[in-house]
Amino acid sequence: MYLLAKLDGEIVEEIGEKLRVLRKNKKYSQQQLAEIIGVSRKHISDIEAGRGTTLLIFVKLLKEFHKADKLLEILSGSSISPKDKFNREHS
Numbered sequence: 001m002y003l004l005a006k007l008d009g010e011i012v013e014e015i016g017e018k019l020r021v022l023r024k025n026k027k028y029s030q031q032q033l034a035e036i037i038g039v040s041r042k043h044i045s046d047i048e049a050g051r052g053t054t055l056l057i058f059v060k061l062l063k064e065f066h067k068a069d070k071l072l073e074i075l076s077g078s079s080i081s082p083k084d085k086f087n088r089e090h091s
Contacts, residue, residue, distance in 0.1 A: 013050030020048040022065045036064055 006014075023033050023044075030044040037044070037060045047053045047061075062068045 009050065012052050016048045016050040019061060019065075022067075023048075026065070033064070037061060 023030070028036075030048075031041045034041045034044045037057060039057060043053065043057070047057070053061075059068070059071070062071060
C-alpha cells in the first residue's frame with residue numbers, strides 16, 4: 001500500500017498539506033478556521049505544517065470540510081479482531 005511505504009511523520013505532513021488546501025479552497029484564513037474549530041491560529045499552522053493534533057480536533061476539521069464520511073469507512077469496519085478472524089479462517 002502507498003501509505004505503508006511512508007514514515008508516520010510523512011503521513012502527518014501530507015494530511016496537514018491536504019487540510020491547508022481544503023482551508024484555502026473554502027477561502028478561510030488560518031484565524032477564521034481556528035475560530036470555527038475552537039483552537040488558536042498557531043494550532044492550525046502547526047497542523048498544516050505536519051506537527052499533528054488531537055483526534056478530537058481532527059474530527060472537527062473533517063466535519064467542517066464535509067469529509068467526516070471518511071470516518072464511517074473506519075468505524076463501519078469489522079468488529080472482529082484480526083486474531084479472531086485468523087482463527088475462524090484457519091479452523
